[in-house]
Amino acid sequence: MSDLDDFKATYFDECSELLGELEEQFTAIEAGERDSDRLNAVFRAIHSIKGGAGAFNFKDLVGFAHEFETLLDYVRNGKVDLTDDVVALCIRSNDIVADFVAAARNGEALDADYGAEEKARFIALSKGDTDGDQGGEPMEEFDIDFTPVAVDLDHKGEPEAAAGESWLLRFTPHSELYSRANDPLLLLRELAELGDITVVANLNDLPGLVEFEPFGVYCSWDVQIVSDSVTEEKIREVFEFVEGDCDLEISRGTLDVAHEDEGFDFDGPSLADLVAEVKPDAVAPPKTLSVVKPAMMAAPAPGEPGEHENGGARHVGVQSIRVDLDKVDRVVNMVGELVITQSMLTQQMDENLRQKYQELVRGLEVLAQTTRGLQDSVMAIRAQPVKSVFSRMPRLVRELAGKTNKKIKLETVGENTEIDKTVIEQLSDPLTHMIRNSADHGIEKPEKRIAAGKPETGTIRLSAEQAGGNILIIVEDDGAGINRERVVQIARERGVIGEDQQLTDEQIDNLIFAPGFSTVTEVSDISGRGVGMDVVLSNIKKIGGSVHVRSWTGKGTRMTLRLPLTLAVLDVMLVAVGVCPYVIPLSSIVETMQTARADFGRMPTGNRVLQVRGEYVQVIDLAAQFGLPNDTPENQRFVVLCEAEGTQKVALVVDEIIGQQQVVIKSLEENFERIEGIAGGTILGDGSVALIVDVQGLRVHTTQRSAA
Amino acid sequence: MEALDIREQDGEVIDVRGGESRSLQLIAFSIGEQIYGVEITTVREIRAWNGATPLPNTREFVRGVINLRGTIVPIYDLRARFGDGKTEPTKNHVVVVMSVGEKWVGILVDAVSDILTVSKDEIHAVPEGNASDTELLSGIITHENAMVGLIDLHAIVAGTKAEK
Amino acid sequence: MRVLTVDDSRTILAMLHHTLTGAGFEVLQAEDGKKGLDVLKTEDVDVVITDINMPIMDGIEFIRNVRSSGQYQSLPILILTTETSQEKRDLGRSAGGTGWIVKPFDPEKLISVIRRVVH
Numbered sequence: 001m002s003d004l005d006d007f008k009a010t011y012f013d014e015c016s017e018l019l020g021e022l023e024e025q026f027t028a029i030e031a032g033e034r035d036s037d038r039l040n041a042v043f044r045a046i047h048s049i050k051g052g053a054g055a056f057n058f059k060d061l062v063g064f065a066h067e068f069e070t071l072l073d074y075v076r077n078g079k080v081d082l083t084d085d086v087v088a089l090c091i092r093s094n095d096i097v098a099d100f101v102a103a104a105r106n107g108e109a110l111d112a113d114y115g116a117e118e119k120a121r122f123i124a125l126s127k128g129d130t131d132g133d134q135g136g137e138p139m140e141e142f143d144i145d146f147t148p149v150a151v152d153l154d155h156k157g158e159p160e161a162a163a164g165e166s167w168l169l170r171f172t173p174h175s176e177l178y179s180r181a182n183d184p185l186l187l188l189r190e191l192a193e194l195g196d197i198t199v200v201a202n203l204n205d206l207p208g209l210v211e212f213e214p215f216g217v218y219c220s221w222d223v224q225i226v227s228d229s230v231t232e233e234k235i236r237e238v239f240e241f242v243e244g245d246c247d248l249e250i251s252r253g254t255l256d257v258a259h260e261d262e263g264f265d266f267d268g269p270s271l272a273d274l275v276a277e278v279k280p281d282a283v284a285p286p287k288t289l290s291v292v293k294p295a296m297m298a299a300p301a302p303g304e305p306g307e308h309e310n311g312g313a314r315h316v317g318v319q320s321i322r323v324d325l326d327k328v329d330r331v332v333n334m335v336g337e338l339v340i341t342q343s344m345l346t347q348q349m350d351e352n353l354r355q356k357y358q359e360l361v362r363g364l365e366v367l368a369q370t371t372r373g374l375q376d377s378v379m380a381i382r383a384q385p386v387k388s389v390f391s392r393m394p395r396l397v398r399e400l401a402g403k404t405n406k407k408i409k410l411e412t413v414g415e416n417t418e419i420d421k422t423v424i425e426q427l428s429d430p431l432t433h434m435i436r437n438s439a440d441h442g443i444e445k446p447e448k449r450i451a452a453g454k455p456e457t458g459t460i461r462l463s464a465e466q467a468g469g470n471i472l473i474i475v476e477d478d479g480a481g482i483n484r485e486r487v488v489q490i491a492r493e494r495g496v497i498g499e500d501q502q503l504t505d506e507q508i509d510n511l512i513f514a515p516g517f518s519t520v521t522e523v524s525d526i527s528g529r530g531v532g533m534d535v536v537l538s539n540i541k542k543i544g545g546s547v548h549v550r551s552w553t554g555k556g557t558r559m560t561l562r563l564p565l566t567l568a569v570l571d572v573m574l575v576a577v578g579v580c581p582y583v584i585p586l587s588s589i590v591e592t593m594q595t596a597r598a599d600f601g602r603m604p605t606g607n608r609v610l611q612v613r614g615e616y617v618q619v620i621d622l623a624a625q626f627g628l629p630n631d632t633p634e635n636q637r638f639v640v641l642c643e644a645e646g647t648q649k650v651a652l653v654v655d656e657i658i659g660q661q662q663v664v665i666k667s668l669e670e671n672f673e674r675i676e677g678i679a680g681g682t683i684l685g686d687g688s689v690a691l692i693v694d695v696q697g698l699r700v701h702t703t704q705r706s707a708a
Numbered sequence: 709m710e711a712l713d714i715r716e717q718d719g720e721v722i723d724v725r726g727g728e729s730r731s732l733q734l735i736a737f738s739i740g741e742q743i744y745g746v747e748i749t750t751v752r753e754i755r756a757w758n759g760a761t762p763l764p765n766t767r768e769f770v771r772g773v774i775n776l777r778g779t780i781v782p783i784y785d786l787r788a789r790f791g792d793g794k795t796e797p798t799k800n801h802v803v804v805v806m807s808v809g810e811k812w813v814g815i816l817v818d819a820v821s822d823i824l825t826v827s828k829d830e831i832h833a834v835p836e837g838n839a840s841d842t843e844l845l846s847g848i849i850t851h852e853n854a855m856v857g858l859i860d861l862h863a864i865v866a867g868t869k870a871e872k
Numbered sequence: 873m874r875v876l877t878v879d880d881s882r883t884i885l886a887m888l889h890h891t892l893t894g895a896g897f898e899v900l901q902a903e904d905g906k907k908g909l910d911v912l913k914t915e916d917v918d919v920v921i922t923d924i925n926m927p928i929m930d931g932i933e934f935i936r937n938v939r940s941s942g943q944y945q946s947l948p949i950l951i952l953t954t955e956t957s958q959e960k961r962d963l964g965r966s967a968g969g970t971g972w973i974v975k976p977f978d979p980e981k982l983i984s985v986i987r988r989v990v991h
Contacts, residue, residue, distance in 0.1 A: 003890060011883040044880065044925050051954055052883040055976035179939075181948045181970045182989065190988050241971035241988065337778070580762055626764030668763075671811045672773065672782040673868065675765055681773060681780045689761040689773045689780055 004056075011052040015101045018045040019094075020391040026091050027394050029082075039076040042090070046072055049097060053104065061100040064115045067122040068093050080125050093118045095395055164195065164228025168253040169235060172220035177245035184221065190238045195227025198255050220247075224255035325421065328381055335371075335378045336664040342371045343662055344685035383418035386464045386473070389427050390415045393435055393462060400439035407446050407456055408439055413463035419471050423563055426543045427473070430536040434475045434559050435460060437512075437533060442479030442557050452554065454478065470587060473561040482551035484508045491517065504615075509551045510648055513537040541696050546588070546643065562587075570682075572663050574690065575640065576656040578628030581690035583663060583682060588642045588695045590649065592657060596635040610651040612641060620698055621653040625677065630655050642695045650695060665692065732831075734824045734849075736856055737804060737817040739787050739795075744817075744857045745824060745849065750806040754820055757801035768794060770868050771816055774803070781805060782865075783814040789864055790844065808861045815864065824851055831858065873990065874898040874916065878908035878934060879923040879952065884975065888921060888952075891979040897986075905934025912938065919990045920949045921973065924960060932967045939968035948989035952977070 025042045050065035072090070074080040096115040103110045173184055191197055200222045207218065225235070232250050239248055346364055354361050390412050397410040419427075443449075443458035450456055461476040487508050491497045496514045503511075511517060512533045540547050545563040564570075564587060572583035573592075599611040600619065608619040619639075623630040632655040640652045663682035668675060668691075679694035734745035735754075753776070760772030760783045769788035773780045783803060787795045795801065795816055803814040831847040846860040875897045877888045885901050892899045900915060902908040906929040908922065920938070924931035931951060938944045951964040951972040961972055970989045973982055 007883060007887055007890070010886045014882045041927065044927060047925050047954070048881040048883075051881055051975050054954065055883070055887060179945065180965060180968050181946045183946075183948075183991070186988055186991065238988070628762065628764070666778070666780050668773070668780055671780060671813060672763075675763055677764065681761075683775045683778065683780075687775050688759070689775050691761065691763070 008056060011056065012101070012105050014052065015049055015105075017388075018049055019098050019101065020388060021045055022094050022097075023391045023394055024387075026087075026094055030087055030091060034082055036076060039072070039082075043069065043072040043076050046097065049101065053101075056104070058100070058104040060110065060114075061097070061104055064093075064100055064119055065097055067119045067126075068097065070126050071122040074126050086125065089118060089121055091398070093122075095398070098395065164226060165230070165252065166254045167225045167227075167230055167232075167235065168251050168255060169223050169225070170220065170247070170249040171223060171239070172247040173217055173242070174245050174247075175217045177242050178217065180241075180245065182242050182245065184219070187238055187242065188221065188223065191223060191225060191235070194230050194234055194238070195225045197226075198224040200255060222255060325382075328378075329422075332378050332382065333664065335375050339371050339375055340662055340664060340685075342367055347661075347685065379420065382421045384421045384424050385416045385418050386424060386427070386471075387415040389424055389431060390462060390464070392428065393431065396432060396435055397439060397460060400436060404439060404443075405445065406439065406443050406458060408443050408458045408460060410435075411459060411461045413461065414465050417464040417466055417471060419464075419563065423471075423543055423545075426539060427561075427563070430539045430547075430561065431462075431473065431475070433533060433536045434561075435462070437559075438475055438477040438479065438557065442477040442481075444480050448480075452480075471563045473563065474558060475561075476556060476558040478556040481553040481555060481557055482509050482512065482549070484551075484553075487511050506550065507648065509549045509557075512549060513547055537696070541694075546696065548648075570663050570665055570692070571660065572682075572692070573640065573660050574658040574684075575638070575654040576658060577622040577626060577654050578630040580626075580628055581658070581684060581688065582622065582654070582693050583690050584640055584642065584652065584693045584695065585679075586660060590641045590643050592638055592640050594635075595637045595639055595653065598639045598651075610639065610641070612649070612651075615649070617641065617649045617651045619651045619653060622693070623653070623655065625698065632656070650698065652693065652695070652698075663690075663692075730829070731825055731827050734826060734856070734858070735804065735820060736822040736824050736851075737802065737820045739790070739792070739818050742857070743821060743851075743854055744786070744859050746804070746806060746859050746861065748823065750808070750861065751804060752807055752812060753805040755803045755805065755814075756799055757797045757803055757816060758799075766868050774814065776805060776812065776814075779812065781812050781814050782868075783816055784864055785816045786859075786864070787816075787818075806861065808865055811865070813861070813865055824849075824856070826851065873918045874900060875986070876900045876902065876908060876911055876915070876917040876920045877922075877952075878902045878905060878920065878926070878931070880904055880926045881923070884923065884952070887977075888982075891977075891982055894979075895983050905929030905931060905937070908934050909937055912944065917947070919986055920947060921952050921986075922949060924951060924953045924964060932963055935964065935967040935969050950985060950989065 022042055022045050025038050025045075029038055029042070046065055046069045050062055050069055053061040053065060068090075071080065071086075075082050075086065075090075080086065093115070096118060099110060099114070171184070171187070173182075177184070188197075188199055202220045202222065203218070205218045205220070206212075207216075212218075235250055236243075236248075239246065342364075346368060349361060349364065393412070394410050397408050400406075401408040438460050443460070444452070444454075446456045449458065459478050461474070463474045463476070465472050465474075484505060488497070488503070488511075491508075491511050491514065492499060494517065496511060496517055497503065513536065514534060517534060537547050540561055540563070543563065545561055547559065547561055549557060549559045551557040570583075571586040573586055573589055574581060574583050576582070601609045601611055601616065603609055610617045610619050622628075638654050638657050640654055640657070642650050642652060663684075665679075666681045666683065666689075668678065668681050677694055677698045679692040679697065681689050681691050684690050733748040735748050735751050736743050736745045738744075758774070760774050762772040763770055763782070769785045771783040771785045771788075773782050775781075785795050787793065795818070797816060800819070802817055802820050804817060804820065805812060805814045807813075826849050830849050832849070834842045834845045834848055836842065844860055844863050845857045847858040849856045849858060873896075875888075875892050877885055877892070877899060878901075879885050879888070880903050885903075889899045889901065900911055900917060902911050904926040905922070908920070909929070911917075912920075922931045922934055926934075929937075931953070935949050935951075938947060938949060948970040949968065951961070951969045952975060953960060953964070953972065954975045964972065971985060973985055
């Protein structure tokens with residue numbers, strides 16, 4: 001049922017947020033910040049997860065969360081001491097809750113005794129000082145079907161067949177009943193749904209006007225209910241909310257009708273008479289009210305403000321709204337187009353036109369400014385702190401530490417750095433892989449660390465920062481560093497590099513991202529799973545980023561992810577290859593030079609290499625690569641030196657450099673298919689299509705080809 | 709750039725929805741002397757040839773991509789697809805844009821010649837023989853003594869990668 | 873009829889919204905007691921449904937605040953909570969809560985409880 005599915009989706013979204021928050025809170029608690037705010041926050045989060053789980057009947061989750069919550073309640077009330085042991089239990093239990101949530105989301109069942117050990121400890125701890133009080137409520141099961149219920153609020157209920165037994169009750173409200181906004185009329189109305197009722201109001205206690213207090217309580221009611229299905233329990237249920245706020249006598253019997261005639265007499269004029277005097281049209285009410293149809297009763301409760309239509313402003317002060325990401329994306333794309341149209345218009349203005357149409361120029365300048373502002377604002381809507389991804393990592397590190405028998409602590413820095421939501425979504429898998437890699441291959445076993453004179457506990461540092469138009473995400477460990485001999489050996493064995501190929505340390509380090517490369521001979525449970533770091537690279541490339549690794553033997557390894565701030569608009573350099581326009585992302589360009597000034601060398605195979613500041617770089621002639629005819633004299637062509645991954649460089653030879661501009665990325669795959677070496681297409685100012693060069697893809701493509 | 713909507717072609721009134729199911733409406737176009745047809749309901753737009761950006765590492769019959777109102781659409785050279793060599797296009801050549809499944813593609817032809825209404829009974833099977841004929845055509849129709857090859861669009865767009 | 877729902881759980885707010893609008897009510901939402909009070913400053917509502925455990929301002933304090941304002945002495949307030957323990961309920965009632973709804977709630981029960989406290 002789709003409504004229920006919608007709620008579930010909302011629930012699981014909420015759970016992800018809550019679990020993220022829990023992770024954060026527990027990390028702080030573990031670090032010693034054990035103030036009541038944090039304890040309350042974790043209690044509330046578990047409580048919310050449990051509440052929703054109950055609604056969907058996720059029994060295992062509810063069962064576990066319930067005991068966990070009970071313990072947390074005791075902890076925050078100081079009834080259970082928050083020892084390191086209890087903290088460890090809580091953190092482990094938090095992971096278990098996350099597993100239960102994941103299982104519920106995937107419709108899987110976990111082992112029946114999953115979490116049983118922790119649950120038993122909660123109960124033992126909670127019992128420790130609670131003399132039998134079990135804290136939370138008894139577990140109840142609900143099967144809830146969320147069909148919208150059409151309720152006719154004027155519906156007064158069908159009185160039951162009046163042939164049954166007769167019950168009599170006397171109901172005397174106290175003032176508390178009114179102060180809690182309960183209303184005798186509503187209670188009587190509900191009673192009427194139980195059967196055929198007769199109500200007599202006792203106004204005997206109504207004082208004279210002199211003593212009358214506006215908020216005083218002077219009425220009581222005798223009610224006769226005739227029905228064959230009513231029980232005392234059902235009657236009491238109606239008065240559930242006012243228990244203790246009224247006197248309620250329930251007995252079998254019939255209402256003494258003579259009672260009706262007894263009337264009441266009191267000194268002085270009755271309130272009713274007074275009302276009649278003041279309002280001549282008002283009919284004075286009879287001295288006793290005999291009510292068979294409860295609908296006729298309309299006496300407002302004391303203090304009832306009555307009907308009062310506020311015609312003024314009715315809108316609530318809205319602080320935030322939820323919007324479909326699709327809708328935002330549409331705006332982002334359109335703004336992207338707008339930015340490009342605007343820059344195209346500006347480019348069209350030559351000096352001649354500028355002189356001639358100064359107003360137009362000014363208008364264009366304003367347009368440019370506004371467009372930029374619009375773009376920034378739109379991008380800000382989609383920006384999210386990386387915290388949402390970072391917060392999943394502490395658990396990963398704990399699990400990895402457990403599995404590898406290592407001691408590892410995770411430090412996170414800059415988790416409030418904001419990136420486009422679409423980028424964030426793509427970040428989780430690569431980051432998981434990188435941290436796994438650090439824990440599995442980087443950090444050493446405790447004894448090894450001690451022997452090396454390092455602290456027993458290894459550190460993985462996860463940080464995010466903005467650098468220009470990029471976001472840098474850095475995973476750094478203080479482990480052993482990359483074993484280069486081993487890497488080279490494996491790379492040779494697997495044909496990733498040639499037998500005689502000489503590589504710099506940095507190039508060796510970055511081999512770990514090469515397709516099909518894995519430094520562990522036996523596929524380990526952790527980093528293995530059939531995929532290697534090449535997956536990291538391809539995922540990051542997909543979102544226009546790059547990965548780079550640096551390692552220091554015995555000291556550690558640093559992996560840097562460079563990500564674009566946004567995916568919508570790309571700053572590019574427009575070049576010509578033969579007569580075809582191509583664009584190269586500016587973020588990957590290091591420098592450009594004329595071929596005449598470039599220092600080429602020749603490899604034994606005949607392939608050219610470029611020497612740049614003492615470094616030899618692979619050269620790819622794009623015209624040859626793409627099979628495009630060109631007649632530009634060789635020494636009039638250009639070299640575009642690009643950074644493929646980290647500092648792995650590649651020199652692209654093109655025929656002309658046209659200029660820089662911004663473009664919107666268009667998919668080739670939408671109507672065609674993926675082409676190696678091409679990251680997509682874009683539409684230029686004249687309406688023609690230019691292809692986007694996939695710098696990294698080109699490198700891999702040609703490397704594989706030469707290796708094959 | 710010229711873009712004509714098929715429904716604006718003068719003279720004939722075209723019922724795009726096809727009316728009864730026994731008949732079929734085709735857009736017929738020529739490559740040299742030969743006439744081919746595609747079902748009219750798949751056709752989205754007919755435009756004059758205005759160049760295309762070549763795609764690297766693709767086979768000869770993929771002429772490149774064009775910008776169709778902000779979407780990138782590949783263009784297939786039908787002549788080259790049939791193995792008759794690449795078309796030397798002029799401004800008089802025509803691109804027929806149509807949908808194949810979820811994708812939009814354009815095919816480059818010499819000219820659009822006619823709109824034909826044919827009965828489904830008139831569709832003949834393609835005789836066994838040349839594999840590329842049976843592969844690329846889904847049937848043959850006789851129209852005014854001329855043979856019209858019914859194009860199998862899915863086959864046309866398959867196998868685009870250049871062989872290494 | 874307008875209902876103000878106050879809960880820090882989006883799931884619960886969404887479910888309440890669904891059930892209540894399905895029954896023809898107009899639904900206003902707030903994520904904690906403080907925001908609930910803000911809504912009441914500008915909006916007329918016929919009944920309030922509030923959670924107890926909430927950040928910033930919990931349900932008990934929210935109810936106390938509502939009751940202390942003369943304008944809302946007779947505004948029915950239903951406590952929405954998983955706590956069936958007498959302690960929580962009594963706290964809510966002594967703060968001025970009119971009645972309670974136990975989570976997870978059954979839609980029909982929810983509506984019947986509202987009818988018990990609202991005209």
